[in-house]
Amino acid sequence: MKKWQKRLLWVIGVVTALILVGLFYLKTITYTPTTTAIEAAEKATNEDGVLFFKGEEKKPALIFYQGALVENTSYSLWAEKVAEAGYSVYLVKEPLNLAVLGQNKAESVISANHLTSYVIGGHSLGGVMASRFAAEQKDSHAPKGVFFLASYPDEKGSLSNFTGQVLSLTGSVDGVLNWEAYNEAKQFLPKQTVFQEIEGGNHAGFGSYGEQKGDKPAQINNEEQQEAVAQHLIEWLNTIK
Numbered sequence: 001m002k003k004w005q006k007r008l009l010w011v012i013g014v015v016t017a018l019i020l021v022g023l024f025y026l027k028t029i030t031y032t033p034t035t036t037a038i039e040a041a042e043k044a045t046n047e048d049g050v051l052f053f054k055g056e057e058k059k060p061a062l063i064f065y066q067g068a069l070v071e072n073t074s075y076s077l078w079a080e081k082v083a084e085a086g087y088s089v090y091l092v093k094e095p096l097n098l099a100v101l102g103q104n105k106a107e108s109v110i111s112a113n114h115l116t117s118y119v120i121g122g123h124s125l126g127g128v129m130a131s132r133f134a135a136e137q138k139d140s141h142a143p144k145g146v147f148f149l150a151s152y153p154d155e156k157g158s159l160s161n162f163t164g165q166v167l168s169l170t171g172s173v174d175g176v177l178n179w180e181a182y183n184e185a186k187q188f189l190p191k192q193t194v195f196q197e198i199e200g201g202n203h204a205g206f207g208s209y210g211e212q213k214g215d216k217p218a219q220i221n222n223e224e225q226q227e228a229v230a231q232h233l234i235e236w237l238n239t240i241k
Contacts, residue, residue, distance in 0.1 A: 030097055031067075033074040034222075037208040040076035049093030050109060051076065053083035060144050060240055061088040061115050062233070063106045065099040065122030065130045067150075067207065072097075074207035075123070077223075081230035087237050099129035106133050119145035119240065121167070123206045124176070127151025131159060131188075144240050147233065149206040150177045152185035159190055166193040167236040169229070171201025175216035194236065198228045205229075 033041070044051040051072060055061070062082060066072045072091040079089040090109050095101040099122060106120055120143045122130040131153035134146045145165035152168070153159055159166060166189060170177065186193075198205075200219030204212035206229055208222055218225060 031070045031074065031204075031207075031209040031212065033071055033076070034208045034210065037074050037076045040080045041073045043080060044076065044091075047112070051079070051089075051091040051093075053079050053089040053091075055083045055088035056086040057088075059086045059088070060117040060119055060237065061090060061113070062237070063090045063092060063109055063115075063118055063120040063130075063143075065092055065102075065105070065120075065126030066094055066097060067122070067124035067126050068099070069097050070123070070207055070209055074209040077208050077226040078230040078233070081227070082233050082237070085230075085234045085237075087234070094126075099126040103129045103132050106130070116140075117144055119143050119147060119165075119237065121145075121147030121149065122151060123149040124151050124203070128154055128157060131157030133157075134162070135159060145236070147236065149229065150174055150203050152182045153188045154185065155188060158188040160188055162190050165236065165240050166190055167232070168193055168195045169198065169206075169232050170196075171198045171203060171205055171218070171225070173200060173216045173219055174203045176203035176212060176214050196232055198225060198232070201225045201228065 041051055044053045072093050075091050079091055083089050092105045094105060120130045120134055121127055127148040128151060131146055134143050135157045143164060146159060147167040149169050202218040203215045205218050205222055205225035208226060
């Protein structure tokens with residue numbers, strides 16, 4: 001074997017090792033769902049990683065992007081409740097549980113299920129990427145609404161000219177959300193945006209995956225925050241024609 005071939009194999013080996021180490025590290029810091037969330041997910045249909053909670057066809061479907069390094073199953077508790085109210089929910093599975101790697105994942109959900117009426121949103125980083133997707137959709141392809149759970153749009157996902165309904169839902173003791181950036185991002189939201197807050201809710205409480213690094217302790221239990229998330233979403237969805 002020639003010298004350059006040996007060097008090439010060495011480089012490939014090092015790169016492969018670094019990738020494997022990186023993937024293992026991401027796995028170790030990924031937030032996993034609670035037992036109750038896993039049990040709720042068992043009532044959903046798994047469509048290539050996307051968890052589908054069936055509602056009524058006549059009502060708009062809800063497409064959801066998970067928070068960074070949070071498994072999509074973690075959002076099954078409120079998703080089940082929203083579906084019981086008649087709104088189908090699709091919990092998208094992002095590559096490596098990072099929505100930034102799958103901004104347009106909603107396209108396959110919409111296409112595969114022939115959705116003509118839908119809303120889209122996400123938790124934390126997921127909401128940022130969901131707004132970017134929504135901002136790129138035009139006319140009949142545009143969502144009926146966009147929602148943010150402890151999240152906000154950036155300039156690339158500006159919805160300032162969006163004519164659909166928008167919901168911004170936060171927790172009063174969220175220790176992860178960058179509140180300064182959140183307030184600055186209001187310039188990218190339309191005037192019809194509805195701002196609501198869950199008293200005593202924190203960042204991790206928008207899902208069911210335990211404590212999150214940097215977050216503040218919630219002043220309500222997870223079951224109570226899950227119920228609050230579901231009710232806020234249902235009430236907002238009921239306003240969409």
